[in-house]
Amino acid sequence: MMKHVLPVLGLSVLLTAPVAVQAEPLTIMDESGAVVTVPKQADRIAAVSLFGADLAVALDEEVVATTYLTKDTVPAFLEAELKDVPKLGSRSAANLEVLAQQKPDLIIALRRYTEGWSDEFNAIAPYLAVHTESFNESLSAVALASYMMGRQEDGLSLNDQFLYDIDAIAEKVPQEKDKKTFLFLWGSGTSPWAYYDDYATVSIMNALGVRNPLGSNPTPHDRNNFAFEMNLEKMIEIDPDFIVVYDRGPEQPFLTNPIWEELKAVKNNKVFFVKDHWMASHGPIARQVVLREAAHMFYPEIFEEVSFDAVKAHVKQAWQ
Template sequence: MTVPLVVSAVTVKDDRGEPVQLPTSAERVVSISTFGTDLLLALGMKPAAITRFGPFAQPDYLGDRLAGVPVIGSRSQVNMELLSEVAPDLVLAIRRYTEKDASRFAEIAPYAALNLVTLNDSIRAVSIAGELLGRAEDAEQINRQFQQQLETYRAQAPGGLSAALLVTGGEVPFIYYDHFLTSELLNWLNVDNVGGALANPEQGLPLGYRMRLEDLLQRDPDVIFLFASNKERAFTRNPIWPYLKAVRQGRVYEVGQHWKEAAGPIARSLVLQEMAYRLYPDQFAMPELPESLRSRRYN
């Protein structure tokens, strides 16, 4: 006797508070965010299509696991015609770049908008996506493992350091607030983020602000992490730059694009490990990364 297959509908609220309704768990998923691509691979699935990863066609830290997956534009400019041709049963998207086009996405497939700013956003997004994919328990296990990793690293990190996360090619660097996910990882490593706190961090945005080199020198971080920029960093030619403690002690590091887009479970773990190594090289090891993707000392 053949047992009939039971197909269960799925309804989950996304970060807009809107219900995302599926007749059954999603299988053909388009990722309009690095997060979705990262999570799908972490769950042993492959996206039906992806968007660009900064200047790259696909996330370099994920290696060749996306070979053959079509690229349908950037997260802020999705090619709707290509998206329609893919015929997805779910669109996993970063909210702040796509919400303006929510109705257009919904005409093609159910659309889930995710905030992806804070560590809690990342953890919640893993749970939301896990339910939509019919992999809720696997997703929760991923979150539990990362929480355990955070606790382990916090217990081992000596502390007593300050750090700054900087980005831009301009004269005045942009520095990230405490609630930005990568900044939160500093806190888990017992490091003071000199960018400080947003007055209302629950708002999510802005992610940070411009800080003059004079002000950065006053706070004088022990370590500086420079995020990827497609332009020469003009602020490093400022006469004040050489006087910063991190510069004098050779503790300024250029980091990969995944540090800026670290909400996915693979990315957030890699960033935590590499950050710990750069902060405390005697306590932590460099994670397994190709040489081309490793952070490097900035000269």
């Protein structure tokens, strides 16, 4: 048997991987404390989050339904695989009627958006609730969900490959005494949300020799406090070298604030507008794309641009 050391929420948990195909019922306690049992091999996956769809695609499993992050938009990094898959609406208000019609074997959902509907989900199919927002939670969620799909060995291989790739890319990064700074922003108002180190996307960026000046969540007792609304007056005080903005569409009033044009990153053309995978960087494909896109943003002279197809092929090689 292959053994994998998996960091989960600051701990190291030793997992012994079973064979990839499991005919017996699979049971696990998910992150809501509920016991989840899949009575047969889970071949039809419903994703009430992009995480579930990402993992299923990475393992070549069938996605029978999925929610979206941006309304009526198929995420670019999974467009080929999801363009014809029935849509359930948003991750916080999935259409249960459409979900039931797809007859899934397993529903993979984000706990924070769906826990109140657990009975309704379980009436349709086994419902697995996971946390995914932080770096360690991404690793834990991949391990839990892949186990429930009868693919624990392969899921752990995805995690191993990701950790190896971060180290390999970080080794090529110039070691600078004064690290350049960045902000990761999301929002459609006058004060965008700025993310702390705890968010998975920011953790990946921090691994590349740059620094998020906001640091960690100042209220760790509130595990959902991943960001705060930052006005432009505060932003100009920080004046980061790079700004990465999740681009949900045209309504981003903070971009028209006169202060925006005074920011160093704006003047130096170091503002990057990114798509859904940067907000959903918890799945095995999205996190690998973010890692490579971020490396190219910060060090274009060292790291080339990557294609989604190339990253998917690389991810799948971890278990094939």
